[in-house]
Amino acid sequence: MSDDISRKQKRNVVFLVLVAALGYFVDLYDLIIFSIVRTQSLKDIGVSDADIQPDGVFIINMQMFGLLLGGLMWGVIGDKFGRIKVLFGSILLYSLANIANGFVHDVNTYAVIRFIAGIGLAGELGAGITLVTETLSKEKRGYGTTIVAAIGLFGAVVASLVGKEDWRTAYFTGGGLGFLLLLLRMGTFESGMYKRAEQSAVSKGNLLMLFNDRKRFFKYICCILIGAPLWYVVGILITQAPEFGKELGATEPLSAATGVMFTYIGLSIGDIFAGILSQITRSRKLTMLIFQVASTISVIVYLSAKGITPDKFMWLSFIIGFCIGYWATFNTIAAEQFGTNIRSTVATTVPNFVRGALIPINFAFDALVKQYGRITSGYIMLFILIGLSLFALSRLKESFDKDLDYMES
Numbered sequence: 001m002s003d004d005i006s007r008k009q010k011r012n013v014v015f016l017v018l019v020a021a022l023g024y025f026v027d028l029y030d031l032i033i034f035s036i037v038r039t040q041s042l043k044d045i046g047v048s049d050a051d052i053q054p055d056g057v058f059i060i061n062m063q064m065f066g067l068l069l070g071g072l073m074w075g076v077i078g079d080k081f082g083r084i085k086v087l088f089g090s091i092l093l094y095s096l097a098n099i100a101n102g103f104v105h106d107v108n109t110y111a112v113i114r115f116i117a118g119i120g121l122a123g124e125l126g127a128g129i130t131l132v133t134e135t136l137s138k139e140k141r142g143y144g145t146t147i148v149a150a151i152g153l154f155g156a157v158v159a160s161l162v163g164k165e166d167w168r169t170a171y172f173t174g175g176g177l178g179f180l181l182l183l184l185r186m187g188t189f190e191s192g193m194y195k196r197a198e199q200s201a202v203s204k205g206n207l208l209m210l211f212n213d214r215k216r217f218f219k220y221i222c223c224i225l226i227g228a229p230l231w232y233v234v235g236i237l238i239t240q241a242p243e244f245g246k247e248l249g250a251t252e253p254l255s256a257a258t259g260v261m262f263t264y265i266g267l268s269i270g271d272i273f274a275g276i277l278s279q280i281t282r283s284r285k286l287t288m289l290i291f292q293v294a295s296t297i298s299v300i301v302y303l304s305a306k307g308i309t310p311d312k313f314m315w316l317s318f319i320i321g322f323c324i325g326y327w328a329t330f331n332t333i334a335a336e337q338f339g340t341n342i343r344s345t346v347a348t349t350v351p352n353f354v355r356g357a358l359i360p361i362n363f364a365f366d367a368l369v370k371q372y373g374r375i376t377s378g379y380i381m382l383f384i385l386i387g388l389s390l391f392a393l394s395r396l397k398e399s400f401d402k403d404l405d406y407m408e409s
Helices: 001-044 049-081 083-101 105-119 124-135 141-163 167-187 192-199 216-224 229-238 241-248 258-279 284-303 310-323 326-338 340-358 360-371 374-395
Strands: none
Touching: 001 049, 001 083, 001 105, 001 124, 001 141, 001 167, 001 229, 001 258, 049 083, 049 105, 049 124, 049 192, 049 340, 049 360, 083 105, 083 124, 083 167, 083 340, 105 258, 124 141, 124 167, 124 192, 124 326, 124 340, 141 167, 141 326, 167 229, 192 340, 216 340, 216 374, 229 241, 229 284, 229 310, 229 340, 229 360, 241 284, 241 310, 241 374, 258 284, 258 326, 284 310, 284 326, 284 374, 326 340, 340 360, 360 374
């Protein structure tokens, strides 16, 4: 009888990891789809060539602002009312928003709906990572979060393929995938750690706990800073590939869609390697350090690739993607740093603050471009963000063997 229960529990855990992974797959598809269809969709709704860049930045900033607000909202909900409620609510909201995006005909409506989609997208990854880290043993949770990220990141690959055909269909597809996943979610269950925390009188999902203790606040900021370079690479260096290509004297126009697709293929494979490396070395921090140094080198090669060809860009995108393949490790570190009563808040807000950091990074980068040009500005932003990231990593404690069944007071 006990063997039957054990097998059932294992099946439930496998199902939970799979559903979390598929959730991140749909999440990332919808998150990245605007970067894929930016030029095509804006031209189709009447935006001039001169306005594509500023209007595109406006829309992506609105989406990122939605991620910031949504991260706060879903994080608190996850700690106060349960991780499962976040998984259902977030996917419903962003699925409806993406379907609505398929009907837009002006920039302002486009931006408002991407803002709403951003709010919905903010809850998916954090809730999934929190559930997996709380359900698997400390020896295996690294593998679980790696599977979530590795499968999920292929959502960007699918977005790249679908987005090349028709941008409205791409949005409808994203919404449809979300509703299909909603049906799968019916069989998911809450983590034992959360159930124990739920019965406790300790404060849960209290945002002030991240700010009313100096050490806890500093640790929280460090968790955000270690992931900032990753989204800069995807959100600017690859998304603005056509503009960078012109500066580098590309033999043909570079495709952002192709760049994003190969970056995320590389990122998915890199995430698997990073997860395995952290398990072998029993160190998340060492893994992060290796990948951050490698990513710095790969971006320098990209920014110095004079006369770049589309084929070389494709391979560089893949290599850069592999070298920034620490997304799962970064999210796992954030989840492992804090107690059960604010873990969902941290695991949900940290990746979304990293994504939302693209707003000030965009403003800073655009200001630098006006003074120093695109390539030099690319170097400046890279070294600033990598420097901050390495400093933050040095201040965090190793969390590989950490017992997560505790509360923050």
